[in-house]
Amino acid sequence: MKKDIFKIAGIKLKSRLIVGTGKYKNFLETAKAVNASGADMVTVAVRRVNILDKKKPLLTDYLNPKKIILLPNTAGCFNSKEALRTLRLAREMGGWKLVKLEVLGDKKTLYPNMIETVKSTKTLVKEGFKVMVYCTDDPILARKLEDCGASAIMPLASPIGSGLGIQNKVNISIIIKQSKVPVIVDAGIGTASDATIAMELGCDGVLINSAIANSKNPQLMAKAFKDAVASGRNSYLAGRMKKNYFAKASSPTFGLI
């Protein structure tokens, strides 16, 4: 069998699971969950340094950027200007060109503002960024992002942090079929089996944060997702059996006594 290689913007990844680093109790718990997940890419947010507490540890003290790919994200940005400012600062921090764009449109649903998202994607691509883009599960908009030069399409399964799983499998499937860049389901995955479903549909990867961080045992849930993603991928590659309306016996009828 051909080796199953996963690449985003030319960067080879061992794991098809990308994890977020938000919502954990502390950095130690974050690091433990990340290690257990087997992910080689994690999303991070850009925020002000706490200048009042000089001894406060930084996330990068726990997650070594030399060993793990940090993917700067624009979570919390509600317009193109804020998102661009955030990612330009992130690039300055350590030469990060591969970034995740997320321009939100509504505080209650955290649905992306796709007009601002498309606009920001165009600008970032022009500035040399490799942009992975959080988006709605609309196939037309997903194609638009790809046409604008997005490095990965990241449709939501359901609202961020909702844990509702994939609400529109048909749309996700259409996006997978039409896209030439990786499709990574981002947001809304609730539990390990949701990730397996995403992978079985043919997604190139999944991004998980809340489902791991909000579980009672994040380290164990991270491991569950690692296995779920790998299983879903294998299942997709193997190809599922055909569905039948009627039963087909598993044992031969020949030689019945």
Place this chain on the structure above:
Amino acid sequence: MAKIQLNGKKISIRPNLSIYDLLKKYKLTNKKIAIEYNGTIIPKSRFKKRYLKDKDIIEIVNFIGGG
């Protein structure tokens, strides 16, 4: 003394303080951070050359946990 705004807080600094000196004060010289100086990103190579003056607005950012 010069009064600047650092990460949203007003602070007083001694005159002729460079961005590098400011980072040293907060033990951030070896950390993964980025600086915005009056709305413009300042590359690391210029930290020692850029001196702070009254009413400057500085943002020091880093990576934190996020989804």
